[in-house]
Amino acid sequence: MDKTQPTNINVTLVDLNNFAHYPTLSMGLLARYIRDFGFNLKVISPLSNGIKSRKREKVETIIDYYKTRLIFSQLKSIRRLITIAESIPLIKERFLNKGKLYKAVISAIKPDTDLVLISTYNENYSICKKISEYLHKKGIPVIIGGPAFNDLKQVDQFLDITGVSYVIGSEIDNYLGQMLFDFFQEKDITSYPGVYTKGVKKTPNSYIFKELDQLPVPDFTDFAWDKYPNKIIPYMTGRGCSWGKCNFCSDVVLVNGRSYRSQTKEKILSDLKALSKQIDTHIIAFTDLKLNSNIQVWNALIDGLPKIIENPIWFCSVHVDDRNKNGLDFETLKKAKEAGLTRMSFGLETASQRLLDDMKKGTTVAKLDAFVNAAYKAGISLRATMFIGYRGETAQDLKETYEFLLKNQHCFERIKACRFQMYDMTPILDELTPQEREQMFARQINHLYATKDYIKYKKGILKVVNKINSKRLNEAARAFDGVM
Ligand code: SF4
DSSP states (O other), rough: OOOGGGGGEEEEEOOOOOOOOOOHHHHHHHHHHHHHHOOOOEEEEEETTTTTOOSSSOOOOOOHHHHHHHOOOOOOOHHHHHHHHHHOHHHHHTTHHHHHHHHHHHHHTTTTOEEEEEEEEEGHHHHHHHHHHHHHHHHHOOEEOOTTTTHHHHHHHHHTTTTTTEEEEETTTTTTHHHHHHHHHHHOGGSSTTOOOTTOOOOOOOOOOOOGGGGOOOOOSSGGGSSSOOEEEEESSSSSSOOOOOOOSSSGGGGGGOOEEEEOOOHHHHHHHHHHHHHHHOOEEEEOSSSTSSSHHHHOOOOOOOHSSSEEEEEEEEEOOOOOOOSOOOOHHHHHHHTTTEEEEEEESSSSSHHHHHOOOOOOHHHHHHHHHOOOTTTTEEEEEEEOOOOTTHHHHHHHHHHHHHGGGGGGGGEEEOOOOOOOOTTHHOOOOOOHTTEEEETTTTOOOOHHHHHHHHHHHHHHHHHHTTTTGGGGGGGGTTTT
């Protein structure tokens, strides 16, 4: 077949993400770039192949409370058991439905495919390996990409897989089509930013795509919209986070999170109007790390969404930062609620000011308190993430968090409480003291100073969280039930 014409080339794009209740935004953009360059594109998504997404959050029962107690236990025997269970790929893969996903993917790849592109995170390593090895036997090359491949350790791990031609850790927005075409002309594509192959010296990729207003409207036409519980448009107004300093944050060290850039408000509203038409829906999930990064955009959404979409319903994540005008005061939230903001997520992390400062969270407990109450008064369903087990955490820190939650429990609809974990490339890893390093295992600091009071307040926090998570979501926010 003549490969000098993109129209003669069959590219298959594989989406391995079966967590979300909506397509991955990057898939929609990749589909747009590949199609616009003229290639024949097939998209394989888990849901189109009968694999349902898992609920991220559910209404909890008392059994969930006891399960959480186990997960948060400091007892060495229990920690050892959990670590062993987590390290057995079979258990993990069964839980994540990976075996079924692998079969679905390979049976959907047609023999006349010229190239398979897989966008993935490290957690899908074993399924990528199986798919690539299978395709290698069929003579179909594979290129793997994803936001975590600015970590060269991960690049090496994936490049070692038989059948993988290249690994890409870069924002490919202004060169994907041409780069794929060059690949078919057998040109060296490692000259493009963040493109790696075996045997070629690797250097970290510092390229950042800044011209966000050039982004096209994503193409979500390949996704099985009729199979999602609700038609939710994923959309990102900007990449990165305007704060970007939290020492534990793994999002702002990834390829597309490394510096904050925003699209203009005009472009955003025009895209959302087009997407609402493309998918025929009024529900939007803003996937920005911090939607209130750019206050102009935040205000423009509140003013503009109801003018371009009838009865919009939207969800977003915010950061309760310390600016005088962070867009999260009661008046603004009330307007946002009227403009369709039904559910909001934010990182509470802790209500200990000492720990918030240590994390460089850029906020105060007073600000957090005012925000949760303003959101409640405005009638917005509120979700928070938090963690227990941060470095140097004491019983007093937990007591302050416990008291904050007890006082404000009516303001929350869900809290996702996790054991604190440290991820690759995050600043906190460089800040650890030798003693903390010694206490570290499985990405966690295993506190050896779990005093009677520490345990008492930890249990108290888990109990309040369980009580909050036992409620049903308020009616208006149910479009996002199980999503976030
Ligand atoms: S505010 Fe959120 S997204 Fe921004 S750096 Fe902190 S944790 Fe990361």
